[in-house]
Each structure stands twice: as structure tokens, then as C-alpha cells.
Amino acid sequence: MSDIVQTTAVSSAEERPQPRLVKMVRFGVGEKPTAAISIATALAVATLWWLVAELDLVPHLFLPRPGEVLTQVGVLYYDGYAGASLSEHIFASLFRIVLAASIAIAAGIPLGLLMGLNRWAKGILDTPIEFYWPLPPLSYLPLMIIWLGIGETSKITLLVLAMFAPICLSAQAGVRSLPIERVNAARSLGARPLELFTDIVLPSALPEILTGVRIAVGIGWGTLVAAELIASTRGIGFMIMSAAQFLATDVVFVGIGIIAICAFAFSAAIRFIEAVLVPWKGKL
Amino acid sequence: MLKVDHASVFFAARDGRTVHALDRVSFEIPESGFVVALGASGCGKSTLLNAIAGFLPLSDGAIILDGRPVRGPGADRGVVFQKDALLPWKTVVDNVALGLKFAGVSKSERRARAHELLRLVGLDEFAKALPYELSGGMRQRVGIARALATEPDILLMDEPFGALDSLTRDQMQELLISIWYRTAKRIFFITHSIEEALFLGTQVLVMSPRPGRVVARFDLDFVRRFAATGDARSIKLSTEFASLREEIRAILHRAEDFRSAA
Ligand SMILES: Nc1ncnc2c1ncn2[C@@H]1O[C@H](COP(=O)(O)OP(=O)(O)OP(=O)(O)O)[C@@H](O)[C@H]1O
Ligand SMILES: [Mg+2]
Numbered sequence: 001m002s003d004i005v006q007t008t009a010v011s012s013a014e015e016r017p018q019p020r021l022v023k024m025v026r027f028g029v030g031e032k033p034t035a036a037i038s039i040a041t042a043l044a045v046a047t048l049w050w051l052v053a054e055l056d057l058v059p060h061l062f063l064p065r066p067g068e069v070l071t072q073v074g075v076l077y078y079d080g081y082a083g084a085s086l087s088e089h090i091f092a093s094l095f096r097i098v099l100a101a102s103i104a105i106a107a108g109i110p111l112g113l114l115m116g117l118n119r120w121a122k123g124i125l126d127t128p129i130e131f132y133w134p135l136p137p138l139s140y141l142p143l144m145i146i147w148l149g150i151g152e153t154s155k156i157t158l159l160v161l162a163m164f165a166p167i168c169l170s171a172q173a174g175v176r177s178l179p180i181e182r183v184n185a186a187r188s189l190g191a192r193p194l195e196l197f198t199d200i201v202l203p204s205a206l207p208e209i210l211t212g213v214r215i216a217v218g219i220g221w222g223t224l225v226a227a228e229l230i231a232s233t234r235g236i237g238f239m240i241m242s243a244a245q246f247l248a249t250d251v252v253f254v255g256i257g258i259i260a261i262c263a264f265a266f267s268a269a270i271r272f273i274e275a276v277l278v279p280w281k282g283k284l
Numbered sequence: 285m286l287k288v289d290h291a292s293v294f295f296a297a298r299d300g301r302t303v304h305a306l307d308r309v310s311f312e313i314p315e316s317g318f319v320v321a322l323g324a325s326g327c328g329k330s331t332l333l334n335a336i337a338g339f340l341p342l343s344d345g346a347i348i349l350d351g352r353p354v355r356g357p358g359a360d361r362g363v364v365f366q367k368d369a370l371l372p373w374k375t376v377v378d379n380v381a382l383g384l385k386f387a388g389v390s391k392s393e394r395r396a397r398a399h400e401l402l403r404l405v406g407l408d409e410f411a412k413a414l415p416y417e418l419s420g421g422m423r424q425r426v427g428i429a430r431a432l433a434t435e436p437d438i439l440l441m442d443e444p445f446g447a448l449d450s451l452t453r454d455q456m457q458e459l460l461i462s463i464w465y466r467t468a469k470r471i472f473f474i475t476h477s478i479e480e481a482l483f484l485g486t487q488v489l490v491m492s493p494r495p496g497r498v499v500a501r502f503d504l505d506f507v508r509r510f511a512a513t514g515d516a517r518s519i520k521l522s523t524e525f526a527s528l529r530e531e532i533r534a535i536l537h538r539a540e541d542f543r544s545a546a
Contacts, residue, residue: 185365
């Protein structure tokens with residue numbers, strides 16, 4: 001007896017290793033890190049590009065070498081392109097998309113929540129949204145240009161329209177997935193309608209809304225570049241289009257690279273916001 | 285006084301039939317009454333509670349609270365849900381303080397009050413945790429603290445201790461009794477457990493399903509006896525307690541047999 005007691009006492013006094021921390025296993029990818037895999041994939045693609053270009057498997061006109069594209073970045077940075085500096089082109093594109101995204105978010109979230117809550121709002125707004133939302137934005141760009149001119153207004157309106165629908169629809173979906181107990185609990189704790197909206201409905205819908213914003217920003221980049229291809233003298237899309245006409249493939253590559261980096265940065269920012277605002281997502 | 289008068293509820297089932305969930309249920313909760321509804325699963329207990337809370341309109345009948353018919357939910361009736369309905373983005377202490385926030389209490393004051401209640405239910409250590417970091421029983425206790433925070437004069441509790449282990453359950457029962465005895469709150473309490481019903485209720489309503497109706501009522505004073513003596517064991521072991529337990533068991537079984545025979 002005393003032996004056993006002593007053994008336990010001694011073993012517990014021994015230095016314990018740092019315990020292994022565990023988490024609930026989640027379904028799907030969840031929070032498992034994917035960054036290393038993504039970086040490896042990027043490196044593999046770059047190597048493949050370099051190989052294909054070096055071995056001349058594709059005519060040089062179609063596929064410049066990685067080194068040339070890098071040099072071209074420097075050239076564009078110092079000399080600019082088509083009468084504007086590189087940063088002016090980037091800034092023009094960023095300005096359009098940030099402004100349009102802000103307007104789309106500021107309008108889409110409240111209207112979407114309202115449509116999820118109110119029969120009249122849903123009935124009235126459903127018709128125009130369901131009508132225009134499936135249309136490819138470029139199909140009504142000519143109309144925008146006729147109505148609003150060739151300037152910034154038509155491009156930003158186009159972007160706002162393209163980005164508004166996914167945000168609005170996701171906000172509606174967020175309201176629909178709101179558990180009724182949560183609302184009942186708040187009402188029996190004395191929540192007034194406005195408090196119900198700000199304290200219960202909005203936070204409950206936030207995960208869905210953020211997913212909608214991510215989709216909207218993706219659509220926004222696609223639409224932006226397309227709009228700049230057609231009607232612009234500034235912006236990354238314009239730079240790509242104009243370079244393509246002169247068969248300057250390396251400039252086209254630089255343009256695509258810049259868009260990719262910007263879009264990736266936006267996406268990462270939204271994911272960061274998601275991690276800060278809805279750490280409870282999918283856990284309860 | 286809360287008066288439930290011939291309350292009936294019919295639901296539309298999805299296949300087009302109607303479900304008669306509540307059939308002319310009548311009872312009263314007097315000042316400092318502790319009414320317990322007891323019955324098998326599906327006999328309409330939650331339906332009855334939802335109607336009293338104001339979440340569900342009645343098909344027929346009336347619910348009168350202090351002379352006024354119940355029209356919707358309100359802070360005068362605190363609800364503890366069968367499934368905890370905590371806000372996943374708020375910490376435990378802010379969940380408890382939610383009702384005080386709606387009442388316009390200042391942040392520091394409601395935090396202090398919430399901490400006090402968390403101490404009462406034994407969760408003060410977890411004040412800063414998020415609900416998903418708690419066990420089911422702990423979440424349920426947070427739900428109880430939240431309902432108590434606004435000091436409603438009626439507490440509506442839907443199987444609040446169903447998810448607790450028997451030890452915690454005993455502690456929570458005694459805690460609830462002491463709160464009830466000190467504050468003279470009216471309580472409407474739902475349970476599956478005959479013992480729990482007998483121990484807690486000043487009145488026990490035994491319900492039977494399809495349609496949900498009250499088949500027997502008992503006026504009891506075990507809970508007052510406990511509040512006076514603090515001795516749960518001798519009450520639960522008394523012959524009076526045991527014979528009532530068997531009587532209610534027989535009623536519930538009869539209702540069950542009757543239903544399966546029909
Ligand atoms: N929203 C609804 N629509 C249709 N039928 C419903 C609805 N809610 C409840 N019912 C039916 O009403 C009856 C009573 O349900 P209720 O939830 O009140 O039971 P309960 O006594 O609380 O059971 P439990 O102890 O399992 O919680 C059940 O037959 C159920 O199928
Ligand atoms: Mg129930």
C-alpha cells in the first residue's frame with residue numbers, strides 16, 4: 001500500500017512535460033493552416049513557367065521569361081506607362097474598387113437585412129435585384145456610358161451594381177438563418193426592436209455577410225478590369241489592354257501580377273476581419 | 285397573479301394535418317407560487333411555456349398576467365430555455381448582463397451585477413469565456429443567471445436542469461429554492477423528473493400527451509418545508525414523498541397505456 005502511494009507521489013513531483021494542447025476536430029478544412037501548401041504551389045508554378053520559357057517550348061512572344069517581367073516592373077516603375085506613372089495606374093484602379101465597395105457595403109448590408117425582416121422591403125426590392133443581378137455587368141456597361149458618360153461615374157456605378165447584389169443576398173440569408181430562440185431570448189430580456197436589430201440580427205448575420213463581401217470583392221476585381229479595358233485612360237486594366245495591342249506581353253504579365261497581388265491582399269484583409277469579428281463561427 | 289384560462293393550441297403539421305398540442309389547460313400561479321408542469325416528452329409543456337412567455341399566440345383561451353392579457357414577450361417574465369440561447373459572440377459575463385443592457389444599466393454596474401450572479405451559479409471563473417468554450421450544463425447555468433439578472437417577477441423555466449449531472453442538479457434545485465424563498469418570485473417550471481417536480485413545486489400539474497392536457501394536480505409543501513429546515517434528504521426519504529411519487533408514476537403510466545391502447 002504505502003509503496004503505491006509513494007510511487008504516485010514521486011511521479012507527480014517529477015518535472016512534467018508541456019501538455020499537448022488539443023482542439024475539437026472540425027469537419028472540412030476549418031482552421032488547419034494551408035499557407036505552406038499554397039506557397040509550395042506558387043513556387044511550383046513559377047518553376048514551371050521558368051522551365052517552359054527557358055526551354056523555348058512556347059514562342060517568346062507569347063510567354064516572356066520571369067526575369068524579363070521583373071525587369072519590366074522596374075522599367076514601368078521609373079518610366080510609367082502611357083503618360084501616367086505605375087502608381088497612378090494602380091491608384092486609379094484601387095480608388096474605383098474601394099469607393100465602389102464602400103458604397104455597395106453601406107447600401108447592401110442594411111437593405112439586405114431589411115429585406116430579410118420586412119415583407120414590403122422584400123416584395124419591392126426583390127423584383128429589380130432579381131432582374132439585374134444575373135446579368136453580366138459588361139452587358140449593361142454601354143448603357144452606363146450612354147447615361148453617365150465615359151468618366152468615373154459610369155465605372156463606379158457599374159462596380160457598385162456588380163458588388164451590391166451578393167452582399168445584399170448574403171445579408172438576407174444571414175437573417176433567415178437566425179435561430180428563433182436567440183430572438184425570443186432577447187425579447188424576453190426586454191430588447192426593443194432597434195436593439196434586437198443591432199444586438200441580435202446584425203451580429204448573427206455577420207458570418208454570412210462577410211462571406212458575401214468576399215464574393216463581392218472578387219466579382220468587383222473582375223468587373224473593374226473589364227470596365228477599364230473598354231473605357232479608360234488610367235488603371236491596371238487599361239494598361240493591360242493597351243500593352244496587348246502592342247504585343248508587349250511582359251507588360252501584360254506585370255499588370256496581371258499587380259491585380260493578383262491586390263486581390264489577394266483584399267481577400268486576406270477580409271479573412272483577417274472575419275477572424276477578429278466572428279471567432280465563434282461554426283462553433284455553436 | 286398569472287392566470288392561464290382554457291388555453292388551447294393547434295399547430296399545422298407539414299403534411300396538412302393539425303396537431304392538438306394543448307387542450308383547454310387552466311391553472312393559476314399565485315403570489316410566490318412555484319408551479320411545476322410534469323409530463324412525458326411531447327405533451328405540450330414547452331408549448332404552454334412559450335404561450336405564457338408570449339412567443340406563441342393561443343388558438344383559444346387566454347393568459348392573464350396581473351389583470352392584463354399577455355400579448356408578447358416582456359422583461360417581466362424571465363425565460364430559461366430548454367436549449368440555451370446564449371449569444372455566441374458575447375462573453376459569459378456580457379451574456380448574463382444582456383437584459384441589464386437593454387434596461388439601460390451602465391456598463392460597470394451591469395458587469396458587477398453579472399459577476400455576482402455568476403458567483404451564485406458557480407461560474408465566476410468563466411466570466412471571460414465565450415459560450416462555445418463551456419459544457420452544456422455550464423451554458424445552462426449561464427442561461428439561468430441571465431434570466432435572473434433583470435429580476436423578473438416571474439421565471440419561466442423549460443427543463444433548466446435536464447442537462448446537469450445529479451449532484452449539480454441537486455445544488456441548482458436548492459439554489460433555485462433559496463432564490464424563490466428570498467425574493468418571493470413566481471416560478472413556472474417544466475421537468476420530466478417526478479422527484480424534481482415533487483421537491484420543487486407548491487403545485488404540480490401532471491400532463492398527458494395528444495392532446496396535451498392536465499390530468500392531475502397536487503398541492504404540495506415539501507419546498508416550504510425544505511426552505512424552512514434546509515434538510516433535503518429527510519424530505520426525499522419521507523414516506524409521504526415516496527407514496528406521492530408512486531401515485532404520480534401510476535398516473536403517467538396510465539396515460540401512456542391509455543394512449544397506446546387507443
Ligand atoms: N412549431 C410546431 N409545429 C408543429 N407541431 C409542433 C410545433 N411545436 C410543437 N409541436 C408539437 O406539439 C406537441 C407538443 O410539443 P412540446 O414541444 O410542447 O412538447 P414538450 O412537452 O415540451 O416535450 P419535451 O419534454 O420533449 O420538450 C408535440 O407533439 C410536437 O410535435
Ligand atoms: Mg419541451
